[in-house]
Amino acid sequence: FGFSAKTTLQLAQSLYERHKALTYPRTDSRALPEDYLGTVKQTFEMLADSGMGHLAPHAQTALDNHYIRPSKRIFDNSKVSDHFAIIPTPQKPHGLSEAEQKLYDLVVRRFIAVFFPSAEFMVTTRISKVLNHHFKTEGKVLVKPGWMAVYGKEAAEDVEGAKDGDKGQNLVPVREGETVRTESVEAKGLKTRPPARYSEATLLGAMEGAGKLVDDDELREAMQEKGLGTPATRAAIIEGLLTEKYLLREGRELIPTAKAFQLMTLLRGLAVEELSKPELTGEWEYKLAQMEQGKLSREAFMTQIAAMTERLVKKAKEYDRDTVPGNYATLQAPCPNCGGVVKENYRRYTCCGADGNSEGCGFSFTKSPAGRTFEVAEAEAFVRDRHIGPLDGFRSKAGWPFVAEMTLKYSDEDKNWKLEFDFGDDKNAEETGELVDFAGQESLGACP
Numbered sequence: 025f026g027f028s029a030k031t032t033l034q035l036a037q038s039l040y041e042r043h044k045a046l047t048y049p050r051t052d053s054r055a056l057p058e059d060y061l062g063t064v065k066q067t068f069e070m071l072a073d074s075g076m077g078h079l080a081p082h083a084q085t086a087l088d089n090h091y092i093r094p095s096k097r098i099f100d101n102s103k104v105s106d107h108f109a110i111i112p113t114p115q116k117p118h119g120l121s122e123a124e125q126k127l128y129d130l131v132v133r134r135f136i137a138v139f140f141p142s143a144e145f146m147v148t149t150r151i152s153k154v155l156n157h158h159f160k161t162e163g164k165v166l167v168k169p170g171w172m173a174v175y176g177k178e179a180a181e182d183v184e185g186a187k188d189g190d191k192g193q194n195l196v197p198v199r200e201g202e203t204v205r206t207e208s209v210e211a212k213g214l215k216t217r218p219p220a221r222y223s224e225a226t227l228l229g230a231m232e233g234a235g236k237l238v239d240d241d242e243l244r245e246a247m248q249e250k251g252l253g254t255p256a257t258r259a260a261i262i263e264g265l266l267t268e269k270y271l272l273r274e275g276r277e278l279i280p281t282a283k284a285f286q287l288m289t290l291l292r293g294l295a296v297e298e299l300s301k302p303e304l305t306g307e308w309e310y311k312l313a314q315m316e317q318g319k320l321s322r323e324a325f326m327t328q329i330a331a332m333t334e335r336l337v338k339k340a341k342e343y344d345r346d347t348v349p350g351n352y353a354t355l356q357a358p359c360p361n362c363g364g365v366v367k368e369n370y371r372r373y374t375c376c377g378a379d380g381n382s383e384g385c386g387f388s389f390t391k392s393p394a395g396r397t398f399e400v401a402e403a404e405a406f407v408r409d410r411h412i413g414p415l416d417g418f419r420s421k422a423g424w425p426f427v428a429e430m431t432l433k434y435s436d437e438d439k440n441w442k443l444e445f446d447f448g449d450d451k452n453a454e455e456t457g458e459l460v461d462f463a464g465q466e467s468l469g470a471c472p
């Protein structure tokens with residue numbers, strides 16, 4: 025639906041608190057308490073009777089076929105901590121907003137589907153023979169819909185973003201001896217595409233599953249079912265990154281900013297990259313579990329944390345803004361002011377004098393004007409030509425994208441060359457200060 029994580033949590037909270045239609049939403053449990061079978065049956069009866077045309081028949085089917093049975097997959101006390109999975113309550117909701125209804129439907133659909141039997145597929149490799157050419161198709165044919173019936177058509181495409189020719193897609197069933205009719209033949213030249221950007225939904229999923237990225241077995245085990253953050257804090261973490269301008273929201277996509285890349289360069293440069301990796305969380309979860317089992321004392325853990333903090337602060341103090349180490353470029357084009365060597369550093373391209381290792385003449389410009397980071401080749405061309413553009417991908421302070429040209433201009437005041445945006449419009453008026461003459465123009469009518 026394109027809801028943000030924050031909005032989703034707010035809707036779930038309202039469905040819980042105000043409408044009493046869903047259970048407690050701030051949970052990461054996916055199981056129900058073992059004594060909940062009766063309540064679940066009541067809820068199914070309410071749903072079957074609810075008149076929600078798209079869901080009631082499935083609830084009725086589940087009741088008629090006795091699908092609601094005790095099963096360790098669903099009812100498991102060991103997988104329930106303070107709270108259990110988010111499910112509808114036996115209370116029929118009234119007066120939901122459109123957004124609340126959408127979220128409620130989503131939870132109810134999943135709740136009903138969980139009790140349905142498995143969907144059955146026939147995994148198929150099909151060789152179609154056309155003239156003397158053999159074409160291989162891999163996929164599956166749906167035999168029994170099971171729980172997928174509750175989801176209707178949507179579930180048929182359960183390989184996300186599946187395209188024709190992908191493995192695992194659904195195939196049309198064929199009869200024995202059925203012959204191929206070749207309607208058209210088309211050769212397609214395709215290119216691979218980079219992975220899609222994260223949306224809030226996929227980023228939440230990635231945070232939840234971050235443990236899978238950890239190589240170490242023990243740490244991965246410790247992070248299992250934990251991920252980064254908790255269900256209650258993940259939405260706020262993403263909002264925080266947006267507020268602090270590490271991310272921009274464009275439609276559903278989340279786009280990392282120059283500030284975000286700069287931070288990663290900084291962490292790598294300071295050799296404290298662990299702050300950017302899920303291993304750190306894994307390690308802490310592991311140690312917390314050891315404390316729980318009495319294998320590690322609180323004092324020992326806190327000593328380690330203090331030592332780590334000290335190391336981080338010491339590292340951060342060792343460098344000032346422009347000396348953070350990194351894999352930086354040296355430009356071929358000479359400094360426009362003194363002819364010296366121009367080098368990239370953490371934040372800027374800076375003149376480093378004739379030998380490339382001294383203070384230089386003071387010529388320097390930012391690597392990321394208006395939120396867009398120069399490619400090295402662009403910086404090269406910019407210093408050489410003293411002009412570049414138009415380039416797109418700039419962002420105003422309010423976050424709007426814009427296109428601009430940039431020039432290096434000599435400033436008498438600074439006695440050096442400076443980066444300036446050049447929007448090209450009204451250049452004459454700006455320079456001459458002359459007013460535009462409207463005398464010869466026809467009137468459009470009276471001002472409303």
Ligand SMILES: [Zn+2]
Nearest residue numbers: 359362375385
């Ligand atoms: Zn210089």
